[in-house]
Amino acid sequence: MSMHKPFAITLDVGSSLANHTGSWRTSRPVYVDRLPPCNAACPAGEDIQGWLYHAESGDYEAAWRVLVRDNPMPAVMGRVCYHSCEPACNRGQLDQAVSIHAVERFLGDEARSHGWRFRRDAPRSGKRVLVVGAGPSGLAAAYHLALFGHEVEIHEAGPMAGGMLRFGIPKYRLPRDVLDAEIARILDLGIALRLDTKVHRILDSMRAGRFDAAFLAVGAHLAKRTYIPAGTAAKVLDAVSVLRSMEGAEPPLLGRRVVVYGGGNTALDVARTAKRLGAEEAIIVYRRTRARMPAHEFEVEEALQEGILIKWLATIREAGDGAITVERMVLDQHGFPQPTGELDTIAADSLVLALGQEVDLSLLEAVPGLAVEDGVVRVDTGMMTGHAGIFAGGDMVPAERNVTVAIGHGKKAARHIDAWLRGTTYQPREKHQRADFARLNPWYYADAPQTVQPALDILRRQSTFDEVQGGLDESNAMFEARRCLSCGNCFECDNCYGVCPDNAVVKLGPGLRFRFDYDYCKGCGLCAAECPCGAIEMVPEAI
Amino acid sequence: MSTQPIKFYQTDTFTVGNRLLAPHERSVQADPRRANALNCGHRACQGCGEALGARYAIDAAMRASGGRLIAANATGCLEVFSTPYPETSWQIPWIHSLFGNVAAVATGIAAALKVKGQGDVRVVAQGGDGGTTDIGFGCLSGMFERNDDVLYICYDNEAYMNTGVQRSSATPPAARTATTAVHGPEPGNVFGQGKNLPWIAMAHGIPYVATATVADLRDLEAKVQRAMAFRGARYVHILVPCPLGWGTAPDETIRIARLAKETGLFPVYEAEYGEITRTLKLRKPLPVEDYLRPQKRFAHLFMPEPRREVITRIQRLANRNIRRFGLYEERPWDAGALDALRSGSDA
Ligand SMILES: Cc1cc2nc3c(=O)[nH]c(=O)nc-3n(C[C@H](O)[C@H](O)[C@H](O)COP(=O)(O)OP(=O)(O)OC[C@H]3O[C@@H](n4cnc5c(N)ncnc54)[C@H](O)[C@@H]3O)c2cc1C
Ligand SMILES: Cc1ncc(C[n+]2csc(CCOP(=O)(O)OP(=O)(O)O)c2C)c(N)n1
Ligand code: SF4
Ligand SMILES: [Mg+2]
Numbered sequence: 001m002s003m004h005k006p007f008a009i010t011l012d013v014g015s016s017l018a019n020h021t022g023s024w025r026t027s028r029p030v031y032v033d034r035l036p037p038c039n040a041a042c043p044a045g046e047d048i049q050g051w052l053y054h055a056e057s058g059d060y061e062a063a064w065r066v067l068v069r070d071n072p073m074p075a076v077m078g079r080v081c082y083h084s085c086e087p088a089c090n091r092g093q094l095d096q097a098v099s100i101h102a103v104e105r106f107l108g109d110e111a112r113s114h115g116w117r118f119r120r121d122a123p124r125s126g127k128r129v130l131v132v133g134a135g136p137s138g139l140a141a142a143y144h145l146a147l148f149g150h151e152v153e154i155h156e157a158g159p160m161a162g163g164m165l166r167f168g169i170p171k172y173r174l175p176r177d178v179l180d181a182e183i184a185r186i187l188d189l190g191i192a193l194r195l196d197t198k199v200h201r202i203l204d205s206m207r208a209g210r211f212d213a214a215f216l217a218v219g220a221h222l223a224k225r226t227y228i229p230a231g232t233a234a235k236v237l238d239a240v241s242v243l244r245s246m247e248g249a250e251p252p253l254l255g256r257r258v259v260v261y262g263g264g265n266t267a268l269d270v271a272r273t274a275k276r277l278g279a280e281e282a283i284i285v286y287r288r289t290r291a292r293m294p295a296h297e298f299e300v301e302e303a304l305q306e307g308i309l310i311k312w313l314a315t316i317r318e319a320g321d322g323a324i325t326v327e328r329m330v331l332d333q334h335g336f337p338q339p340t341g342e343l344d345t346i347a348a349d350s351l352v353l354a355l356g357q358e359v360d361l362s363l364l365e366a367v368p369g370l371a372v373e374d375g376v377v378r379v380d381t382g383m384m385t386g387h388a389g390i391f392a393g394g395d396m397v398p399a400e401r402n403v404t405v406a407i408g409h410g411k412k413a414a415r416h417i418d419a420w421l422r423g424t425t426y427q428p429r430e431k432h433q434r435a436d437f438a439r440l441n442p443w444y445y446a447d448a449p450q451t452v453q454p455a456l457d458i459l460r461r462q463s464t465f466d467e468v469q470g471g472l473d474e475s476n477a478m479f480e481a482r483r484c485l486s487c488g489n490c491f492e493c494d495n496c497y498g499v500c501p502d503n504a505v506v507k508l509g510p511g512l513r514f515r516f517d518y519d520y521c522k523g524c525g526l527c528a529a530e531c532p533c534g535a536i537e538m539v540p541e542a543i
Numbered sequence: 544m545s546t547q548p549i550k551f552y553q554t555d556t557f558t559v560g561n562r563l564l565a566p567h568e569r570s571v572q573a574d575p576r577r578a579n580a581l582n583c584g585h586r587a588c589q590g591c592g593e594a595l596g597a598r599y600a601i602d603a604a605m606r607a608s609g610g611r612l613i614a615a616n617a618t619g620c621l622e623v624f625s626t627p628y629p630e631t632s633w634q635i636p637w638i639h640s641l642f643g644n645v646a647a648v649a650t651g652i653a654a655a656l657k658v659k660g661q662g663d664v665r666v667v668a669q670g671g672d673g674g675t676t677d678i679g680f681g682c683l684s685g686m687f688e689r690n691d692d693v694l695y696i697c698y699d700n701e702a703y704m705n706t707g708v709q710r711s712s713a714t715p716p717a718a719r720t721a722t723t724a725v726h727g728p729e730p731g732n733v734f735g736q737g738k739n740l741p742w743i744a745m746a747h748g749i750p751y752v753a754t755a756t757v758a759d760l761r762d763l764e765a766k767v768q769r770a771m772a773f774r775g776a777r778y779v780h781i782l783v784p785c786p787l788g789w790g791t792a793p794d795e796t797i798r799i800a801r802l803a804k805e806t807g808l809f810p811v812y813e814a815e816y817g818e819i820t821r822t823l824k825l826r827k828p829l830p831v832e833d834y835l836r837p838q839k840r841f842a843h844l845f846m847p848e849p850r851r852e853v854i855t856r857i858q859r860l861a862n863r864n865i866r867r868f869g870l871y872e873e874r875p876w877d878a879g880a881l882d883a884l885r886s887g888s889d890a
Contacts, residue, residue, distance in 0.1 A: 016584030016625070016632040024589065056553060057563060443801065446555035482553040482563070491553075494560025498572040498760055499797060501594040503583045507575045510562065520583035524590035525794030532558060538794075 021502060025523030027538045029496075029516055034435035034488025034534065038100060041088035043400070044077070044140075044408040046070045048085055048100055049489060055103055055481035061116060063481075064107045068118065071407055072143040073136065073182045075112055076165060078105020079174050079469070081404045082296060090437045090487050096450040098483045099472075106477035112181050120189050122149035127421045130155065130211040132199045132363070135163020136403045137217035137394030139186055140410025141417075145215075146189040148418040153209065154191060157198035160247070161187075163219050164395075165403065167244040168266070170273050171465040199363045202390065213389045213417050216364075216377070217410065220357040220395040228351075233321035239270045239354035246273060255349020257281045259324055261316050262354030263293045268300065270352050271308045276465055283309045283346060285316055287329055287337040302468060306461050313337060314344070319351045359396045373398065382416035382426065383409060391417055435488025439534030442485070444495070451480045490514070490535040496527035556761045571606050571764050572598075578605035578634060580614075585632040587624040590793025592783035592800065593698045596757045597621055597669065600696050600781060603764040605635065607771035608665040613638070613652055617645035617670030617679055620705040620785075621698060643678035645670045646686040649693040657692075665771065666692065672699040672713035676738045687747035690775040694767075697740065697778070700785035708788040712738040715808070716860070717853055718840045720788070725843040734856060744778040745814045751777040753813035757784070758801035762823055766813055782809050790839020802834040807861035810868045825871045830883075831858045 038048040047066060054063035067074050078101050089097035110116075127150045131138045134156035142152045160166055161183050165174060187193055199205045199218075206214055223238035230236050237252070239262070245252045258274040260267045263286035271282040284303075286293060289312050293300060304310070311326065315337070318325040326344050329337035358375050369386035371378040376398045383391045393409025395401045419426035454470035461468055472480060490513050497505045497514055504521035505514050528536040552563045560573030571577050580601035587594035605612055613636045616622045622639050625632040640648035649668035656664050668686075670679055675697040686693060702720050703709040710720045716734040719725050723732040744752045750773040755763040763781065770777040784791060784799045791799055803809035804823070808831060811823035832854055835841040844850050865871050873879075 012629070013631050014629040016582060016586075016630040018630055019584040019586065021584055021586070444554050444557045446551065446553070446557065448551060479551050482551050484553070492560070492562050493554055493558035494570075494573040495558050498559030498570070499595065501587060501591050501598070501796075502585070503579055503581075503598070509575070517583070522589040522793075524796075525792075526590055526595075526796060529794040530797050532554060 020519045021522050022504075022517075022519045025518070025521060025541055026543060027523050027525070027540045028518060028521065029523070029525065029527050029536050030539050031490060031513065031516075032488075032535055032537045033432050033490075034439070035432040036435050036487040036489065037088040037090055038085040038098075038487075040431075040434060041084045042408075043084065043402070043404040044071045045411060046085075049484060049486060051107070052098070052100075052103065052481045052484040053486065053491065055107065055478065056484065058478055060107055060110045061114070064111045064116060067104065067107060070411060072118070072140060072186050073108070073407065074104050075108025075178045076136075076174060076182050077404065077407070078102065078108050078471075079178070079467075080165070080169055082402055084404075090435070090440060091445075091483055091485055093437045094442050094445065094485075095447065099450050099453070099480050102451070102453050102472050103477050103481050106472050106474075108178075108182070109471055112178070118143075118147070118185060118189055120147060122147060124151070125149040125421065127151065127212045128153070128210060129417060129421075130206055130209055130214040131217065132202065132205075132214065133157075133163060133217040133219060133394070134161035134183075134193060134195075135217055135219050135394060135406065136165055137219075137406035137410045138163070138215065139183065140407040141215045141217065141391075141393065141414045142191045142410075143186045143189065144411050144414030145417060146191050148414065150418070150421065152191045153211075154193045155197040155199050155205065156193060156195050157218075159195055161193060161195070163217075167247055168240065168269070170243065170246065170269050172272070172276065172461070172468050173269075175467050201366070202363050203367055212421055213391065215383075215410070215413050215417060216385075216390065216392040216396065217394040217406065218360065218363065218396050220359045220401065222358040222360050223353065224355040224358055225353065226355055228316055228319050228353075230319040230351075231321045234319040234324075235350040236319055237350060237352050239266045239352055240357060242270055242352055243273065251277055253350075254279060254352070257346075257348050258283070258350050258352060259316075259346060259348040260284045260352045260354055262286065262356075263288065263295060264354060264356065265295045265299055266356075267354035268295050268303045268308070270354055272303055272306060274352070275306055275308060275462055278463075281309065282307075283311055283348075285311045285314050285326055285346075287313065287315050288331065288335075289313060292331075292335065305458060311346070315339070316351070317343065319348075322347060322349065324348045324351055357395075361396075382420075383413035384416065384420070389420070432488070435534055437487075440485060440487060441530060441532050441534070444493070444530075444532035445485055448479070448483050450483070451476045486533045488534055491533060493532060495530050495532060496536060499526045499530045501526065559760055570761055571603050572760055578602045578610065580605055580633060580635050581625060582632045582634050584630065585625045586627065587620065588785075588787050588793070590786045590796045591620075591624070592757050592785060592796045593621050593671070593700055593704075594624065595796070596698050596763075596781045596783040597696075599757065599760055599763050600669075600767050600779065601635065601667065603767035604665070604667055604694065604771055607768045609663075611664045612636070612667060613656075613664060614667045614669060615640050615645050615649040615652060617668075617674035618642035618705070619671035619674050619698075619703075620700075621669065621671065623705055642674055644682050645674060645679055646682040646691075646693070646695060649695070650686050650689070650691040653692045665694070667694045667696060669696040669698065671704070671711075672697060672701060672740075673703040673709075673711040675699075676712045676740050680738075684743075684747070687744060687749050687776045687778070690749060692774050692776070694770050694777045694779065696767075697780045698783045699780055700783050700788060702785070702788050704785050704788045712736070713740070715857075717844060717857065719843065720840070729853075730843050731840075741778065741780045741812075741814075744780075745817045745819075747776070748817040749776040749778065750774075751813070751815055752780075753778075754780045754782070754809070754811050756782040756800040756804050756809060756811060758797050758804060759811070759823065762811065769813065788840070790842070791837055795837060799834070799837065802829065805829045806831045806834045807865040807870050808834060808857070810864045810870060812868055819868070822868045822870055825865070828865065828871050831861050 394406035753766040
């Protein structure tokens with residue numbers, strides 16, 4: 001047949017596809033998934049990057065649904081979480097961290113305004129679980145247990161659910177309609193909540209209700225005390241009681257000049273509350289310096305903006321009638337405060353002690369196998385106490401005391417309780433390697449500094465309990481989500497597909513990512529070098 | 544409250560694709576139905592910038608011409624690695640000319656198509672920097688002068704790579720090649736010689752001239768597309784790093800091209816009828832040392848001791864480009880970056 005062709009094209013041309021250049025390769029690219037630093041730092045185990053991904057394209061409901069797989073209270077968490085994810089965020093090394101909490105809050109508020117609900121699809125297990133305490137840890141556990149198909153009943157000593165979210169954290173940081181909505185959505189799963197039902201003996205309650213397992217999350221509510229000589233007319237209160245009474249009909253009577261003793265977040269909350277109740281002066285007395293204060297820097301900053309005074313390096317010696325006596329301290333070379341003997345007097349109508357809380361463990365008396373250490377209950381890695389079938393989490397177990405840890409404990413415990421009830425053990429997925437900044441190719445990300453959340457003006461902050469921090473609007477939230485670098489996980493930017501000089505990357509379509517064609521891949525490594533998010537690794541070939 | 548621009552796409556258009564862009568805003572290379580004009584199985588070295596640049600450019604020309612395209616190809620790596628008989632990697636009509644006459648061959652094809660009344664079929668001529676700036680220069684200048692309806696694409700890897708890295712008139716000062724040895728007071732290629740071909744093309748007053756690099760796909764595609772919108776002679780000059788000839792790792796090709804642009808050594812711009820119409824700004828100006836150091840062809844500038852005076856001379860060339868082409872507009876977050884480059888280079 002080639003004989004019929006004109007001169008010079010008598011020979012048929014073949015394709016270079018016959019030439020399998022993959023045989024040149026000494027190392028091969030492989031797609032990997034890595035653990036983003038934000039996810040790794042989240043005590044509630046949220047897939048932050050996973051939900052930001054959906055928020056980036058404006059699919060807020062999908063984003064919210066990914067979020068609530070781990071945490072049922074985004075609107076609350078977006079407000080009160082101390083966001084340890086943000087200092088870990090790789091974007092911080094580029095310009096500023098992604099404002100993760102602000103997007104989380106936006107998603108939580110979207111869910112509220114659109115009325116998104118949880119879906120309960122798992123078949124009923126027929127097992128009954130008792131949850132003691134309707135704080136964040138108990139609520140989170142109840143939520144996950146219900147989704148697993150178990151019948152859940154919460155026994156709560158107080159008149160309302162929420163724990164410290166309601167009786168500790170002030171309204172100006174967490175408006176109560178936000179809290180109420182998220183609690184109601186959890187209870188809608190068919191969870192029974194019994195209010196004003198204090199559990200006195202856990203084993204009795206379990207037996208009476210025929211429960212198969214229990215999760216305890218009673219928090220830490222007993223105010224720590226210290227001995228301060230006080231005159232008969234002196235008004236000495238404790239912080240948790242003051243904050244708790246804010247939820248009652250009668251606001252606490254603190255007077256015009258309030259002194260708060262302590263250096264934690266609770267001290268700040270009380271002082272800021274006192275100011276809003278009309279105190280002309282709210283003074284915090286703290287033994288050490290600002291740098292050593294356990295309270296978070298941003299809360300100290302907000303408090304100072306609102307006119308709270310802080311007296312550093314001072315202890316209280318005596319509470320008298322209308323005045324307290326403080327002693328000046330100095331830090332020794334180990335950073336411990338030492339008395340100087342120099343005394344000052346501060347006019348004060350009341351003194352509020354914010355010295356921390358202890359756990360009321362009375363419900364555990366006479367439970368065999370339990371171990372209590374430093375006033376908290378010991379649990380194993382599956383959150384189970386020494387007594388089989390009784391699990392515990394939140395402030396009452398050894399861990400950092402914050403809402404996110406409490407919610408994380410609730411989730412983790414629920415998984416282990418579920419396995420325990422089914423006679424198996426829960427095997428957590430193996431964690432991916434960390435997606436460190438050094439693995440990224442940051443050139444590809446557009447320059448974009450963080451969006452600033454609006455803040456309430458100072459006058460209203462000093463006189464009302466309106467929320468201080470504002471939220472992001474839709475376009476801001478999307479912008480902020482799009483600042484995410486997708487560290488360590490493919491976001492289908494097509495770079496590998498584009499930069500391969502050998503056409504050896506196959507694009508599989510939206511959501512399906514890519515595949516390498518090892519028949520032709522020469523192993524040059526351009527795809528790995530130019531992958532913005534470090535999701536390609538070069539692995540040596542066995543030659 | 545916010546002062547942020549709302550239209551923000553996470554990676555902007557720096558990446559090849561972007562799921563957040565509308566489909567019509569996406570690049571040719573992101574398209575699973577791209578032409579793949581230069582297909583798998585070609586024999587270019589690992590990480591070859593020329594193979595990458597050729598697919599980027601020809602795929603873009605294919606989209607712009609609706610798939611009606613003929614390419615003529617000068618002798619050089621691109622031709623040799625893509626067509627060892629009987630195999631070809633080209634998925635378009637393609638003809639190999641001589642080393643020095645591709646502009647004339649393409650002109651002939653365009654003329655024949657015109658005679659046959661097939662003006663809708665477009666013609667591309669392509670070659671290396673040797674074939675373009677040296678042996679093929681006469682034919683090319685003639686093509687410009689006659690304003691023949693051809694898009695000429697030069698893949699500039701700054702030497703005769705196919706025959707073992709000999710100097711061309713596009714080889715930069717101080718670079719080592721097989722014919723610019725590293726000895727004497729001025730080691731490597733000489734300063735002050737060579738040809739600036741895009742500039743020479745502009746002097747012909749042809750409809751369109753552009754420079755581009757393989758580090759900025761979106762820019763490269765936009766330029767090919769723009770070039771295809773004109774009839775007459777057009778010239779696109781693409782910087783394509785060569786791992787073998789430059790002494791870089793195969794996975795550094797794009798990074799090196801990016802550094803060539805970000806240091807100002809390779810100005811990226813476009814011109815219509817001899818007037819510059821747009822320059823690509825530096826995102827963050829970088830010292831030329833960042834570009835030179837990873838390349839073995841410049842290793843003698845750093846070993847045994849850094850030759851500061853030579854590096855400074857090269858920095859001055861970059862500074863001159865930055866000034867001449869207005870390559871940099873300072874932004875608040877990297878204020879002073881340019882001054883840092885100027886100090887110590889007295890330019
Ligand atoms: C003033 C203040 C401000 C804080 N601010 C923040 C913040 O901004 N961010 C943050 O992350 N963390 C904050 N924390 C810490 C956080 O509130 C706690 O770590 C978290 O609430 C602990 O959750 P939990 O579920 O373990 O316990 P809790 O929230 O204390 O809930 C325990 C619940 O159990 C109930 N209960 C107790 N005993 C029994 C019983 N025997 N029977 C039945 N029910 C019982 C209680 O009534 C309560 O409702 C703050 C704490 C305080 C005090
Ligand atoms: C007239 C003629 N002289 C010399 C050669 C040998 N030759 C083939 S390719 C080449 C160099 C090509 O250099 P360049 O145009 O820069 O392309 P590259 O290989 O670098 O892509 C030479 C000298 C030739 N084919 N024809
Ligand atoms: S020598 Fe250079 S231009 Fe030629 S195929 Fe190899 S990398 Fe490409
Ligand atoms: Mg060349």
